[in-house]
Each structure stands twice: as structure tokens, then as C-alpha cells.
Amino acid sequence: MNILTGNDLATGDVIWWTGEGWSIHVDDAVDVGDKGAEIAQAETAARRVNEAYVVDAEKDENGVRPAHIKERIRALGPTVRLDLSLKPADPTAGNWVI
Amino acid sequence: MYQYDKYDQAMVDARVAEFRDQTERRLSGQLSEAQFRPLRLMNGLYLQLHAYMLRVAVPYGTLSSKQMKMLAHIARKYDRDYGHFTTRQNIQYNWIKLADAPDILADLASVEMHAIQTSGNCIRNISSDQYAGASAEEIADPRPLSELLRQWSSFHPEFTYLPRKFKIAVIASATDRAAMRLHDIGIELVKKDGEIGARVFVGGGMGRTPMIAPEIRDFVPFSEVVSYLEACLRVYNRYGRRDNKYKARIKILVHEMGADEYRRQVEEEFAHMKTLGLDPPVAELERIAEHFAPPPYETGLSDEIDLSDRDFAAWVGSQVAAHKAPGYAIVNISLKPIGGIPGDASSAQIDLIADLAAKYSFDELRVTHAQNIVLAHVKKADLYALWKALEEADLGTANLDLISDIIACPGLDYCSLANARSIPVAQKIAQRFADIDRQKELGELKLKISGCINACGHHHAGNIGILGVDRKGVENYQLLLGGSGAEDVSLGQITGPGFDENGIVDAVEKATNVYLANRTEGERFVDTFRRIGMAPFKEALYA
Amino acid sequence: MLEFYSLRDGGDAAELPAVTLESFAGQSNATAVRIEPGEDARELLPFLDRVALVEVNFPVFGDGRGYSAARILREAGYAGELRAVGDVAVDQLSHMMRCGFDSFAPDKPLDPKLIEEAFSRFPGRYQKTIDPRPAVWAQRHG
Numbered sequence: 038m039n040i041l042t043g044n045d046l047a048t049g050d051v052i053w054w055t056g057e058g059w060s061i062h063v064d065d066a067v068d069v070g071d072k073g074a075e076i077a078q079a080e081t082a083a084r085r086v087n088e089a090y091v092v093d094a095e096k097d098e099n100g101v102r103p104a105h106i107k108e109r110i111r112a113l114g115p116t117v118r119l120d121l122s123l124k125p126a127d128p129t130a131g132n133w134v135i
Numbered sequence: 136m137y138q139y140d141k142y143d144q145a146m147v148d149a150r151v152a153e154f155r156d157q158t159e160r161r162l163s164g165q166l167s168e169a170q171f172r173p174l175r176l177m178n179g180l181y182l183q184l185h186a187y188m189l190r191v192a193v194p195y196g197t198l199s200s201k202q203m204k205m206l207a208h209i210a211r212k213y214d215r216d217y218g219h220f221t222t223r224q225n226i227q228y229n230w231i232k233l234a235d236a237p238d239i240l241a242d243l244a245s246v247e248m249h250a251i252q253t254s255g256n257c258i259r260n261i262s263s264d265q266y267a268g269a270s271a272e273e274i275a276d277p278r279p280l281s282e283l284l285r286q287w288s289s290f291h292p293e294f295t296y297l298p299r300k301f302k303i304a305v306i307a308s309a310t311d312r313a314a315m316r317l318h319d320i321g322i323e324l325v326k327k328d329g330e331i332g333a334r335v336f337v338g339g340g341m342g343r344t345p346m347i348a349p350e351i352r353d354f355v356p357f358s359e360v361v362s363y364l365e366a367c368l369r370v371y372n373r374y375g376r377r378d379n380k381y382k383a384r385i386k387i388l389v390h391e392m393g394a395d396e397y398r399r400q401v402e403e404e405f406a407h408m409k410t411l412g413l414d415p416p417v418a419e420l421e422r423i424a425e426h427f428a429p430p431p432y433e434t435g436l437s438d439e440i441d442l443s444d445r446d447f448a449a450w451v452g453s454q455v456a457a458h459k460a461p462g463y464a465i466v467n468i469s470l471k472p473i474g475g476i477p478g479d480a481s482s483a484q485i486d487l488i489a490d491l492a493a494k495y496s497f498d499e500l501r502v503t504h505a506q507n508i509v510l511a512h513v514k515k516a517d518l519y520a521l522w523k524a525l526e527e528a529d530l531g532t533a534n535l536d537l538i539s540d541i542i543a544c545p546g547l548d549y550c551s552l553a554n555a556r557s558i559p560v561a562q563k564i565a566q567r568f569a570d571i572d573r574q575k576e577l578g579e580l581k582l583k584i585s586g587c588i589n590a591c592g593h594h595h596a597g598n599i600g601i602l603g604v605d606r607k608g609v610e611n612y613q614l615l616l617g618g619s620g621a622e623d624v625s626l627g628q629i630t631g632p633g634f635d636e637n638g639i640v641d642a643v644e645k646a647t648n649v650y651l652a653n654r655t656e657g658e659r660f661v662d663t664f665r666r667i668g669m670a671p672f673k674e675a676l677y678a
Numbered sequence: 679m680l681e682f683y684s685l686r687d688g689g690d691a692a693e694l695p696a697v698t699l700e701s702f703a704g705q706s707n708a709t710a711v712r713i714e715p716g717e718d719a720r721e722l723l724p725f726l727d728r729v730a731l732v733e734v735n736f737p738v739f740g741d742g743r744g745y746s747a748a749r750i751l752r753e754a755g756y757a758g759e760l761r762a763v764g765d766v767a768v769d770q771l772s773h774m775m776r777c778g779f780d781s782f783a784p785d786k787p788l789d790p791k792l793i794e795e796a797f798s799r800f801p802g803r804y805q806k807t808i809d810p811r812p813a814v815w816a817q818r819h820g
Contacts (some may be wrong), residue, residue: 047162048232049186084164088182105608107547110556111184115548117476117558121215121230142814145801153799157769173740174769256740286804286814292773293749293807296742361805372746377715411753413806415815422818 038068038096041076042108043089051111052086053101059086062123063112064100102133109134136197136499137282137426139247146289147244150251154178155237162234177257177295179250180236184551187231190253191243195263195281195305196224196502203489203500205246210482213239218485219549220470220478222542222593223302224262224502225253229549251289256297258288258368262304264312265501268427269511271459275324275331277307279424280360283415287361294368298375299383301368302340313504314596314620316348317341319385320367325354332356337367337397338389341590345626346386349394351401359405361414366404370397429460430497430512436462440515449571450522453533464515466496468508468525469532469540473569474562477543478506487528495521504593504620505542505581507535537574538582538647539565542593546586546603547610553586555603555610556636560584563640568647577647580660581619596620598661599643600627612639616646616672617664625661628669630676645675679787685780686759696733712763719747726756734779736764745777752778752808771796778808 040063041054052059053066054076060066069076073091080086093104103109114122116131124130139147154174161171175181179190191206198206206226210218213235214228221227231239243249253260261281268276284303288294294301304313307324315321321336333355339348355363374392376382389397438461442448456465468488471477480488488508492500495517496510503509513521525531534540541564544550546557561584568574583597587604594600600615611633618627634642647660649672654663664672694710699721702711710731713719722729732751734744748760759781762774766784771793774782782788806813 044182044186047234049182049230051185081168084162087168106605106610107184107551107553110547114185115229116556117548117562140818142802142817146804146814149800156795170767170769256742289804290773290800291805292776293745294742295773296740296745369746373718373743377741377743407753411806415813416819418819419815 038094038101039070039073039091040066040094040101040103041069041073041089041091042066042111043077043080043086046084046087049087053112054080054089063094063103066094066101068096106134136199137194137278137423143286144244144247147247147249147251150178150249151237151240151244154240158233158237173255175236176254177252178236178240179253180231180233181254182551183229184547184549184553186229187233187236188549189228189231189236189239189250190221190223191226191228191248191250192253192260193225193248193502194285195261195267195278196265196504197263197267197278198500198502199246200489200493200498200500202246202248203485203492205242205248207482207485207489209239209242210485217479217481219476219545220480220502220506220508222504222506222544222591223253223260224265224504225260226502227545229545254300255295256299256301257295258291258297258301258303261285261288262302262313262318262504264306264308265503265509266312266456266465266511267307267501268429269458269463269465270308270310271457272310273307273324274326275307276424276427277305277322277324278427279420280322280324280333280357281305282423282426283360283420284364287364287415293365294372297368297372298377299380299385301371301385303364309622311620311622311624314593314624315339316624317345317593317596317620318348320364321348327354330356333360333363335363335367337401338386338394340384340386341593341595342384343381343588343590344384344387345590345595346390347624347626348386349389351389351394351398357420358417359409359414362408362411363401363405365413366401366408369404369408370400374400430499432460432463432512433514434461436514436516438462438515440518444519447519447522450531450533451518453535453537455518458512460512462515464513464518466510466513466518466521467503467535468510468530469534470507470530471534471540471565472529472532473534473539473565475529475565476558477541477561480508484528484530487524488530491521491524505540507540533571534574536579536581538568538577538580538599538643539574540581541565542581542583542597544585544587544592546584546592550586550591552589553603554588554605555586555612557584557586557592557601557603560601560603560612560636560639563636564643567640567644577650578659580647582643583618593620594618595626596624597627598659598664599646601639601643602629604633606633610636612636614639614642614646614676616669617661619661623661625665630669630673632677642676646672649675680790680793681783681787683782683788683790683793684759685775694731696731713744713747715741715743717747719750720754722751723754726751726754726758729756729758731759731761732756733761733763733783736762736766739765739767739770745773748774748777748779749808768792768796772800776803776807776809 336348585592615627
């Protein structure tokens, strides 16, 4: 699937397109098919996202998993500071990015 | 250290106001990201992997306690309670909000700091020797010239849109603690016929095409340094490549043109520049130098240190360097606890170091390119109390220049350019060699890790260097051996095929075993490598 | 919004047809010339006495060769109009002025208020370049 990501213009937070808006949780991301560039352009113009781009991902029962490690680290947070990641309570969260 | 006068303060204040305007224009949609990007970069604001990142300049690595306190305040108020000291002697914050950035710059300006030109294709923060003003071997303090050049390079109207970024280092000793010849311009202060001036090297750098800068001029008098650098930069601005960003650094120009032809063109331009009255009067350098006058050392102090506490003795043996004043010492504070993140410090640690600098080191401290902190003027009689305070804050690690004193870039944990993570590799290597006796047995061994070819982690200059690459979406690590960023500067050579994350830790261990088996009396790792060459290492690594 | 801005007395755009640097030497009646980023401004120096307008083109703002071209011309004594054209935004104006540009013809019109701010923003200069205001070091030492 193709998912759309970028950063919140004001806060810089990593965000994912949910079909209706943006979420900081990659599991909320939806398949944008071939509409990614179109959505990105509109959302950029509305200043709801900065530097948006489409990435390849897979979805299974565990959630959405971007194809590239860089996007997985963006989705989680720094693996060396899991306390600052989106899964601060899970000491094994870093394994997901590998 | 240098203190702003009304002119300096007015410049940084104007910059804050300008960036506040630009940020408002961006947030209100008057500026597109394409228009805003170069403006924010000129103020050190990147969009990184997780958020905006702000790189704050620490000119030539020198800070006052008050400035250091402000760095802690910013970490606490605007970031997530920590900062990262970098190989450019700067500090970076990883979790900045765009709307806060103007306020942060205003806070910085209130203590005579800024983030000007910490990114962009301009002259970047000038780096220098962390032992400046304290080492007995320097021929002069390199910081007055560094400050003169900070001012000259700030808002330079001709050299703000260069082909690529431009880094300058200034040193003043035969010992090079600043990787001087791996800079676009490296300046070594030298004496000629009783006069101190600049020996100038141009065209060094790391990145994807590492090069050691050739000497372009053996001596430039202080009274003409600005003209000379204007000439060096003008030739680069006009003829540096702009067709390919990977070939745009000055090292490529000097290499393709040849050092002799580059020198000829610079001399021609210099002859012209000298006639234009561009150089500040010598009185200006003298005015700046007054700010760097030696602190009021006490006299009649003893050089004795009570080393009866073994742990303290080990720390002194590792972290303390000779000072030019009797009874004083230079103290290196390690930001490399075993298993920690190289260069990271919490706001509490930053505050503590600031307080210790105020109490024990004339209110002043330094950031090193190896991502440690230096208190340059500590009374030997105070070392024990200082060490005790550092120990309590996990800052008492005794590993300077040992294998666990690793330089590592932020890597793929933070950086959007990275191909692989650097920090976890640094942590695993440090843990593998956690035994301090084992580290000491290996002796001086500079290990440097970059998470991509841009080489922020100085891997080319590591006795052992590690380069993270992306192999079909999987992190892979190449090993380099034999580099040095010191006065015996050399570039590391790649051993062969790369390794995975655990494999690279094993490979480092194997390389150290080859060294231990082959070294002769007094040889450091890099010496043995230079003598026996790559073959025995390759054999052990790929057998 | 302004499509042209001049710091020169009078301030109107000189409507002279600018020819290429290459053809300028051979066209003895030409008085305006346009310099592209890769061209050597010094080739113009023998002809300065008949030049009334030099346009320096900035196809993209990030290509800073035009700043050197401008300063070289001013250092050689050129006193005619020196115009920055192309990808010129308010954020570059002050630096351009300090390299000797005295008129601006940007691709995208500029907000006059922002132009005023751009020229008045920075109170000092750390370098002596082309603009008449003294460098900070000169102010410090009288």
C-alpha cells in the first residue's frame, strides 16, 4: 500500500494521512493509492503538513508497517531513547524497526 | 572570553527579529517551504527525522557558565530535557517546534549566542583547539583570530550562497586537536621572523570524497588575513562546481584545478584584495585578544595531587592534561559513559557542568570535536572535589581517547540523511570493551562512526572508522582502519565487505586482537597499522 | 507589489536592451549587458566607460556567483546601474546591495514594506564591501 507522511508544519511532529486528517500513529495511515501527490499538494497548501511524501508500506493484523527502516524509525521515534518514542512502556519496541 | 559590544549585540538582535518575521511569514503561508528552507537553515533550523532540529553555534567551542546554563534552560523549556554536543563543537536540540524557534534565538541572544550560519552553503561555525589558552605548547591563543573570523564570516554578503558549505578551523600548536587539515580551510598559527601569522591549508574535508588539505600559503600576516581569505573564497565562489552537489566542496575544486593553479589564482585575487582596505586594523585583533587574556591564576600553588584514591587516580591519569600555569590542569569531562549516547547531556548535567566551570575553571568551558567537554583551568588542588561532583552525575568516566570514547553522529535514530544507525553500534562496542583495564591495554584508539557517507562522525579520520550504509533496506557497516584527524593526519582505508550490527562489533574486536598480537613496544593501534599494513587485518576479519 | 525597485537617484528602470557578455565587445553601440552565472565579469572591464547598465542574472537564488560578479565590477570602478534580475527575494536584497547592486528586477514582485525592512534591518556590517556604511571594526576604531 502507499501511505502519505510528512511533518506538522508548526510542531514538526511526524504525521500520517488517515483519509480525513493526520495522525501521529502510523497504524492510522490509509492507502492513498495514486492520490498521494494530490492530497499532499492540497494539505501543503492548507499548511497542515510540511514536506509530505508517499512511502511504501504493508498492513497486517499487527498494523501498518512502512517498507523502509527509515520510515519505521520515523513512526516509532529514536530506538536509543524509547522513553521519547511513541511506545515508552515497551522495552522491545525497537525490534519492530529492524 | 569574548564579550559582545553594542555592535555585536545589535547584529544578533536584528537577526532574531528577522527570523521572527520569516517564521511568521512561513506559518501564515506567505513563504513556501522552498522559500523558507534556506532561511531557516541559515539559522540552524533543520527538519529532521522526527521534528525540527536546532543547531546552536558555540564559536570555536568556547562557552561561559552563563551561556551553558542557557543551553540547559533551552533543553528544559523547549526540548525534551537534553542536548547533543556535535563534532562541530556545537549543540543540537532534536525536538524543536517551529513556532518556538524565534523565542529560542531570542533567549540565546540574551547571553550573546546565536545559531547563525550553522547550516546552509555559507561559512559555518569556526572550530578550534579545546586547549586554547591553556596549553603550554601553543605559540599564541588561536581564539582571537577565530573571533575576528567569526565576525568577518557572519552575514558576509558575497559568500552566503557558496557552491556548498564551508568550514574553517584555527589551531596554534604542532599538536592538532581540531582535525585542522580536514577542513575547507585550515589555519595554523605560525611564527616567521618573529611575527605570528597564518599558515593556510585549503581543500580538506571528509564526506564522500575525503581529502587532506594541501598547504596553499606558508604565511599570511595577521594584517592581511581577511584579504587572503576573501581571495580564497572568491575563487571558490566563482569556480567551484555547482552542477553536482557532491562535487561542490572546495576540495574538489582544488583537486581538479590542482593546488598550484588554485594558489596562483588566489595570489592574483589577493594582490587585488589587498588594495581595497578590507582588513581590520591590527588594533581590532588586539581589542579582541584582550578578552582572551589569561585568567587571574593563583601563584605559588603546588603541583602535587593526592592520588591515594585509586578511582580518582585512574580518572586523573585519563582525563587530565598539562596546563601552562603551575598548579593548574586541563580537565576533560567525558560525555561517553559506557552504553550511553555519545555527546548527549541532560539539562541537569549541562547545568552541573556550568556550575562546576563557575566554581573551578574561571567561569568558562569548551566543547570538543570529540563530543566531550573541557574545563581548561582547574587548580590541581580542586581536582578531587571536581571529580567527586562529576562522578555523582555520571560524568566521571575515565576513557579519553580510549576505544569507548567514541565519536558518533546521530545516525538513523535522528537524522534524515542517515542510512544506518550509529548510536546503537557505539553502545555495543563500548559495552564489549567495558572493562577499563582492557581499554587501557589497547591504549589510544580513536573510533569514529558515521551513519552515512556525509561523515559527520569523522569515520575517515578514525584509527578505526565505521560507515553505516543501506544494503537493500538493511543496515550494514563498513570498517575502515588507519585514519587520523590529528597532526599525523591520514585517511582510513576500507577493509572489505561490510558487516551487520553484531558483526561490526566482532570485527572491531578482531582488529584490536591483530593489533595486540603485532604491536611493538610503545606502538599505538594506528602506528601498528601503518607498519604492518592492511593484510594481517583483512586476514583476521575475512578468514 | 513592485516589479522593479531602484536605489539610484531617479529610480526609474533604464529600458536598455541588454546584450550577452559574449556579443558586447563586438557591438560598439551597445550600452547594456547581461551577465549569466558562469560568465567572467572581468571580461567587461575594458569596456566599462561605455556601459550604462549591467544586468546580473540569478536563475536560482542559491547560485551566488552573481554576488562576486557585482563586487568585481564595483571594485573596478563601475558606477553605472547594476541590476539583479531573476530569482531575487527580499531576503537577498541587503546582501545584494552590499555587493554593489543598486536596482532589482525580480521574477516575482516584491512587497514594498518588506523591501524597506530588508534594507534597514541590520544596523551594522562586519565586513567592508561596497556599501558606503563603515564596517563595525572601523566604527570601533574611529
